[in-house]
Amino acid sequence: xxxxxxxxxxxxxxxxxxxxxxxxxxxxxxxxxxxxxxxxxxxxxxxxxxxxxxxxxxxxxxxxxxxxxxxxxxxxxxxxxxxxxxxxxxxxxxxxxxxxxxxxxxxxxxxxxxxxxxxxxxxxxxxxxxxxxxxxxxxxxxxxxxxxxxxxxxxxxxxxxxxxxxxxxxxxxxx
Numbered sequence: 120x121x122x123x124x125x126x127x128x129x130x131x132x133x134x135x136x137x138x139x140x141x142x143x144x145x146x147x148x149x150x151x152x153x154x155x156x157x158x159x160x161x162x163x164x165x166x167x168x169x170x171x172x173x174x175x176x177x178x179x180x181x182x183x184x185x186x187x188x189x190x191x192x193x194x195x196x197x198x199x200x201x202x203x204x205x206x207x208x209x210x211x212x213x214x215x216x217x218x219x220x221x222x223x224x225x226x227x228x229x230x231x232x233x234x235x236x237x238x239x240x241x242x243x244x245x246x247x248x249x250x251x252x253x254x255x256x257x258x259x260x261x262x263x264x265x266x267x268x269x270x271x272x273x274x275x276x277x278x279x280x281x282x283x284x285x286x287x288x289x290x291x292x293x294x
Contacts, residue, residue: 183217183257185244193244197231203247204229207254216261217254218242 185193204214204225211225218225218239227233235243246254 183242183245185241185248189244190241193240193247195228195235195240195243197229200235200243201229203243207246207249207251209254209258213258214246217246217257 204211209217211229212222215222215225218235219242220239224233224239228235234240249257
């Protein structure tokens with residue numbers, strides 16, 4: 120009797136496995152398809168998030184803009200320009216970089232030889248609204264922007280100079 124019971128049990132297990140396989144194989148391929156779709160969607164969402172983050176960062180960047188009324192009302196004396204620069208903790212060179220002028224122009228504003236006009240005055244008025252941290256970020260961004268293109272030009276110029284003027288080596292003794 121035990122033999123018949125074992126045979127019936129093994130037959131039931133075999134048929135159950137067969138039924139499970141017939142249901143499971145199509146489900147396996149379906150799961151594979153769903154996983155690939157989820158992966159593609161995840162990659163798409165990641166790229167969209169990157170783009171959104173980039174756009175958000177561009178919007179958050181402090182810009183040197185002032186309304187015409189603010190520029191007209193602003194009284195920028197040499198002392199106020201110097202005080203603004205000291206308050207922001209920047210040098211005359213950095214002030215020139217931010218406003219788009221040379222170091223000499225920034226120095227002449229502070230000495231009172233010349234007064235900033237137009238866009239430069241608007242840039243100074245806008246600097247008054249910014250905090251030290253924002254100014255440092257702007258300087259870092261401008262330095263990054265300037266270093267990339269200039270670095271390539273400098274390398275090319277150096278390569279040209281090297282090729283035009285070979286290095287001078289001391290002449291050896293002739294026998």
